[in-house]
Amino acid sequence: MKFFKRFPAIPGVVIALAAMLLGSMITVVLITLTPAHAPAIRMPLGSPAGLAAVGLALFLLVVVAGLSILRELADREYSTDRDFLNAFLEHIPDHVYFKDRSSRFLRVNRALANCFGLSDPAEAMAKTDSDMFTPEHASLALEDEQRIIETGRGITGMEEKETWPDGRESWVLSTKVPLRDRRGRIVGTMGISRDITDRKQAELRIRYMAHHDALTGLPNRSLLEDLLAHAMALASRNGKRVAVLMLDLDRFKNVNDSFGHHTGDRLLEAVAVRLRNCLRDSDIVARLGGDEFVIGLPMVEKHEDIEQVAKKVLNALTASFEIEGHGIQIGASIGICEYPKDGENPRDLLQAADTAMYEAKNSGRGTCSFFTAELTDATRRRQKLEFDLQHALARDEFVLYYQPLVATESGGITGVEALLRWRHPEQGMIFPNQFVPQLEELGLMAEVGNWVLRTACMQNAAWQEAGLPPIRMMVNLSSTQFYRCNITSNVMRALSESGLDPKWLELELTESLMLDDSETTIKIMMALRRLGVSLSLDDFGTGWSSLSYLRRFPINRIKIDRSFLRDIASEPTAEAVVRSIINLGRDLGLACVAEGVETAEQLNYFRKQNCEEVQGFLYSPAIPEADCRVLLRAGTLRVPGTHSVPSVKKRKDSDYLIPVA
Ligand SMILES: Nc1nc2c(ncn2[C@@H]2O[C@H](COP(=O)(O)OP(=O)(O)OP(=O)(O)O)[C@@H](O)[C@H]2O)c(=O)[nH]1
Ligand SMILES: [Mg+2]
DSSP, X not given: OHHHHHOTTSOHHHHHHHHHHHHHHHHHHHHHOOTTTOTTTOOOTTSHHHHHHHHHHHHHHHHHHHHHHHHHHHHHHHHHHHHHHHHHHHHOSSEEEEEETTOOEEEEOHHHHHHHTOSSGGGGTTOOGGGTSOHHHHHXXXXXXXXXXXXXXXXXXXXXXXXXXXXXXXEEEEEEEEEEOTTSOEEEEEEEEEEOHHHHHHHXXXXXXXXXXXXXXXXXXXXXXXXXXHHHHHHHHHTOEEEEEEEEETTHHHHHHHHOHHHHHHHHHHHHHHHHHHSOTTSEEEEEETTEEEXXXXXXXXXXXXXHHHHHHHXXXXXXXXXXXXXXXXXXXXXXXXXXXXXXXHHHHHXXXXXXXXXXXXXXXXXXXXXXXXXXXXXXXXXXXHHHHHHHTTTTOEXXXXXXXXXXXXXXXXXXXXXXXXXXXXTEEEOGGGTHHHHHHTTOHHHHHHHHHHHHHHHHHHHHHTTOOOOEEEEEEOHHHHHHSOHHHHHHHHHHHHTXXXXXXXXXXXXXXXXXXOHHHHHHHHHHHHHTOEEEEEEETSSOOOTHHHHHSOOSEEEEOHHHHTTTTTOHHHHHHHHHHHHHXXXXXXXXXXXXXXXXXXXXXXXXXXXXXXXXXXXXXXXXXXXXXXXXXXXXXXXXXXBOXXXXXXXXXXXXXXXXX
């Protein structure tokens, strides 16, 4: 069979005919050679020799006929194999090819021909990959094939990216093996590959998503850490530094609140573009989430270079952004640290940069700060404080202090302002300026503000129940409480729970509320007034850009900010401002309170100006409830040193009034 497979060109039928012819001839010779004609060789059929001759002839006939049948079978098998191969090459959707030792195509299947844009697979004959693909891909494929030919070892299940002259890219899963002749010699290569472009693209997409921020397309934290690690390795080999800049937008919440989350998103995208545009291609720009971005500067040499880049970045963000028809101004704070000085791995560096960024925020925002070891302690303390703060309300650690307001002329107590304190179990009494910003950041301000409101109302009602003369209780409101927490119903609830008459409650709206004269603001104010409570404007004179507000706001009182008082004796302009405020208030029918009165001169000044009430350290700091009760029972306060005052323990200077918000 093997022999016939080797010589398939000799048909079996020819062999069979030849065998029959030969057999017939022998038989004819044996029969026709009679004793009469050839007595010497005459072998009668009946003789043993005659029978042997006939037998031999028949045997030959059978052998040759058998061989011819085998030949025929082999031939049939061969043509079946060929048909199968042809069918396979014609219909299989995978790409199949055979190449010679010079990587010229010997044969390609229909699918590969189609992929090459050939109508007939035969057209690929003698062509090479460089006729089909980009030179880069062709040379990679050639390298593989030469290696296979040299080593005799194939490549199985290799993912290959094919690049085409028209810019297309496709992915295939390939198997390439040596092509051998019958004697086992390598005469080329053959391969089969399956198109996996769709799967590969999906995979690449997933991998991209796992490493990039969906909104801006910038690397995310995970990729950033890899990029930083790479930059650090490079810098350490070259004796250079890597700078890490943590950038957080300033007051970005306001953008979301004022223009909506969607506009906020567009702004974040625009910030990403600006950052990318103002830095070199080799610099790293990533987004950690929220409004936090990280810039990595590989291979920096000098501290000054880093500072220069930080300033450039801050400047780039200063110009107004035009987002969906809104001109938006935003700044940023940057914390900076350096490898290797401030950390040996990306995580430590990011932590150090974050610490420095908080320092930049604390230094007033819009600036950059470099990391120092001392900052770490400060950060730890801050983090602990934040942690404790989250539990302070539940642990009943907040407490209200009360500071009296005194009638300028009579010294009679006309009201008390409720002021928040935090009695920390380890650190003692903490003042609001040390924790109110954190309360805002932690989103707890409204909850704590409502606690203040309720507690103050309860206290005032309790004093009245204890027989003390009714008194006005002033409670500060935060912006969150005022705008976002349905303040009207909260006030209603506090009043009804405490049973306090609304006329003994006055709500102080501070400058930090960022009040505007929008309809919303005025609507809320009107609703509060309708409840029967009064309203005052705190810190007056420091930030009210438009005095027209005063006309439109349904308020009862203004409180002149203490910053004016400091200078009224020495600075004529400060004195003039205070005088104008009092006159303005009077013209608009508003009562006036001077805050932060500390000296007898200041008190005399306000007496002369007919300012009705004062509040300040001269009379009393904010004091605990028990002390306040003593004062209220006395009903009047004298300027210390002039008349006796009710026996209230002297407080230290740090008790000085600090408003809630
Ligand atoms: N539009 C938008 N806002 C986001 C996204 N992720 C987080 N934020 C908001 O971004 C704000 C980030 O706030 P912070 O950086 O803490 O506060 P800030 O208002 O920028 O104030 P400072 O950073 O302290 O100056 C939060 O209000 C988040 O709700 C986002 O993908 N899109
Ligand atoms: Mg921010």
